[in-house]
Amino acid sequence: MPTTLSPRERTRRARTGAGSRSAPVPLLAPALVGILFLVLPLVGLLLRAPWADAWTSLRGSAAGEALRLSLWTSTVATVISLLVGVPLAWLLARTVFPGQRLVRALVTLPLVLPPVVGGVALLMAFGRSGFIGQHLDRWFGVTLPFTPAAVVIAETFVAMPFLVVTVEGALRAADRGFEEAAETLGAGRMTVFRRVTLPLIGPSLAAGAVLCWARALGEFGATITFAGSFPGRTQTMPIAVYYALEADPDAAILLSLVLLLVSVAVLLALRDRWLRAGSAA
Amino acid sequence: MIDGLVVDARVVRGAFTLDARLRAAPGEVVAVLGPNGAGKSTLLSAVAGLTPVSAGRILLDGQVLDDAGSGAFLDAAHRPVGVVFQGLRLFPHLSVLDNVAFAPRARGAGRARSRAVAHDWISRLGLVELADRRPGALSGGQAQRVALARALAGDPAVLLLDEPLSALDARTRLDVQGELKRHLSGFAGPSLVVTHDPVEALVLADRLVVVEHGRVVQEGTPAHVARRPATEYVARLIxxxxxxxxxxxxxxxxxxxxxxxxxxxxxxxxxxxxxxxxAIVVSPHRPDAxxxxxxxxxxxxxxxxxxxxxxxxxxxxxxxxxxxxxxxxxxxxxxxxxxxxxxxxxxxxxxxxxxxxxxxxxx
Structure with missing residues (x-):
């Protein structure tokens, strides 16, 4: 039985070569539920925000300190992840060694491990009585837990796998032909890596770093377990939000909005990668 | 000592085995002609040092590049070999000038010196006004010249070209072919040109080596091969x-x-x-006389x-x-x-x- 097609719909189908745009109800209804579920909480945040005295509320709380701490610790965590994670990704992507699959599984474990468990594990290793921590304490007088350094360590532990996974994928997908060409032009392995491999995976490297930084910024479980929550010292933004919720809900909402803003900025930075449907990474 | 390139080797790459035996004298252009999958690119890969030989050896002007017998192997970065790859493989993140300067720079020349060498080559190939462009902004013929300049800037003793004209459209191909012939005859060392295009081989080469199923089936001047093909494949080609x-x-x-x-x-x-x-005459009926x-x-x-x-x-x-x-x-x-x-x-x-x-x- 023929239906009607509006001129506009005809043009659209002719141009895109696509079929009908209307979705069957059994697919459409759950999809709408999904959208509402993901968007409504954010709307709630915006509705409840005490816009009028936002500024004084933010300044009055420990927000400034927490934000500063969060920004510099997650940046340091990202730099460490780059320095260590990129060579690690190269090792996983470009070499073959015994136990490689096990190593890959272990270093990506923090992706799925509950962060609190990561925090406990860090305490067992680097805590005062941990198997590494006790030596640090005895030989160098260094105590890591509940210091800003512990914040950096917890964030790096949780966030670095994001960088490793992204960069390893990019290295595997990269055309090895360019590296061969560089070799025939007289470049040693390190020169090939520095002048050809790294620039070619540049976009993925940047995306991995942004992803890693965002994950470090939002880190909660491992940080509070391993570094505690001392305002100005180890209390990062997410932890500050958590505590403010009891004492000063308005401040908690505003702090959340600040983090939301940062997240939106991250998403915009990655938009070419993820928001363009079906595009190759 | 034998001058030029001497290949007498077996190369195994995956399930594929190539038995190659060929000589290329200094200044000689040898075309390696064969169907796809015959082992032509494997041969270049072995000479360039990207694939080690499994048996036999490769010599250049008497110097051992690879010898499975003694285990001697000079890695790709240290071979005096210039390669123009199939698909060219120009570095997309570097300008034309920096692409051409890559070899001198990688071989230890300073930044300024490398750029001077590169500039010399791009002006010889008529690329000066394109020096700052990225490879993505070049036409097929221009990119081909950049690839040749990049290979020559490393001052190689051997030149290897893998299907150098395959990426070009039919019109550009003729122009670039003539130009390439000029540059190849100006090159002092031996050149190997891999191709599956008989016309390209006939135009560019002093000598043809026909490779089929991983072995050399015929060798000779273009005229000789064209008149007396050794295999069905060569006969079909011409x-x-x-x-x-x-x-x-x-x-x-x-x-x-x-x-x-x-x-x-x-x-x-x-x-x-x-x-x-x-030379065959067709008639509708049996010719009587x-x-x-x-x-x-x-x-x-x-x-x-x-x-x-x-x-x-x-x-x-x-x-x-x-x-x-x-x-x-x-x-x-x-x-x-x-x-x-x-x-x-x-x-x-x-x-x-x-x-x-x-x-x-x-x-």
Whole structure:
């Protein structure tokens, strides 16, 4: 039985070569539920925000300190992840060694491990009585837990796998032909890596770093377990939000909005990668 | 010491084995011709040092590049070899100038010195105004010149080119082909050009090496290979009919069926018989009186339009490709499935001994 097609719909189908745009109800209804579920909480945040005295509320709380701490610790965590994670990704992507699959599984474990468990594990290793921590304490007088350094360590532990996974994928997908060409032009392995491999995976490297930084910024479980929550010292933004919720809900909402803003900025930075449907990474 | 490039090696890459034996003298351009998957690129890869040989060795001006016997191996970065890759592989993140400066820079020259060398090469290849462009903003012909400049800027002793013109459209190809020939003849060392295009090989090379199924099947000047192809593949490439057979006096019994009367040649035993498609005459009926010594019936299996002729694919004893004019097709009423008579003068037939296939190295 023929239906009607509006001129506009005809043009659209002719141009895109696509079929009908209307979705069957059994697919459409759950999809709408999904959208509402993901968007409504954010709307709630915006509705409840005490816009009028936002500024004084933010300044009055420990927000400034927490934000500063969060920004510099997650940046340091990202730099460490780059320095260590990129060579690690190269090792996983470009070499073959015994136990490689096990190593890959272990270093990506923090992706799925509950962060609190990561925090406990860090305490067992680097805590005062941990198997590494006790030596640090005895030989160098260094105590890591509940210091800003512990914040950096917890964030790096949780966030670095994001960088490793992204960069390893990019290295595997990269055309090895360019590296061969560089070799025939007289470049040693390190020169090939520095002048050809790294620039070619540049976009993925940047995306991995942004992803890693965002994950470090939002880190909660491992940080509070391993570094505690001392305002100005180890209390990062997410932890500050958590505590403010009891004492000063308005401040908690505003702090959340600040983090939301940062997240939106991250998403915009990655938009070419993820928001363009079906595009190759 | 033998000057130039000497390859006498077996290269195994995955499930593929190549037995290669070839020489290229200084200044000589050798085309390695063969169908896809014959092992041409594997050969270049071995000479460039990207794939080690499994047996035998590769020498350059008497210096060992790779020797499976002694284990000596000079890695790719240290070989005096310039490669123009299939698909060119220009670094997309570097400008034309920096692409060309890559080799001098990687071999230890300073930044300024490398750029000076690169500038010299890009001006020789007429690329100066493109120096700051990225490879993505170049036309096919320009990119090809940049790739050649990049390979030459490393001051190589051997030049390897893998399907250098395959990425170009038909028009550009002719221009670049002439230009490439000029640069290759100006190059002091040996050059290997890998191609599956017979015209490219005939135009560029001083000598052809035909590779099939991982081995060298024929070697010689372009004229020699074109007149006396050693295999069905080469014959097809240059558009000749080729029949293996057994010679006895002025007759050759063909392995595929049929007998041809040939000029006196003094050959006995196994021979190859080559016959040009234009040397065969097609008639609708059996010719009664003809000076042609060979006459046989055939069935038309197919017709293909070429530039100014129609190529007939004829099945008989022997089968043959024959070129006729479009007018002849109409006048003689040639249709697929129809019967025709073929005739060929004995003097048009080339008879020669099959060349012994080049042996690979002893493992």
């Amino acid at each position: 558009g000749l009919n080729l029949y293996p057979g057994t010679a006895d006096g002025d007759e050759v019994r063909l392995d595929g069926g049929g007998t041809l009367v040939v000029p006196q040649h003094g050959e006995h035993g196994p021979v190859l018989v080559a016959l040009r498609p234009s 003809s000076s042609a010594r060979n006459t046989w019936p055939a069935t038309v299996a197919g017709l293909t339009m070429l530039a100014d002729r129609v190529r007939l694919d004829l099945v008989g004893a022997p089968s043959a490709l024959v070129d006729v004019t479009p007018a002849a097709v109409a006048e003689l009423g040639i249709v697929a499935g129809g019967q025709v008579w073929l005739s060929a003068k004995a003097t048009e037939i080339e008879v020669y001994q099959p060349s012994a296939p080049t042996a690979g190295p002893q493992p």
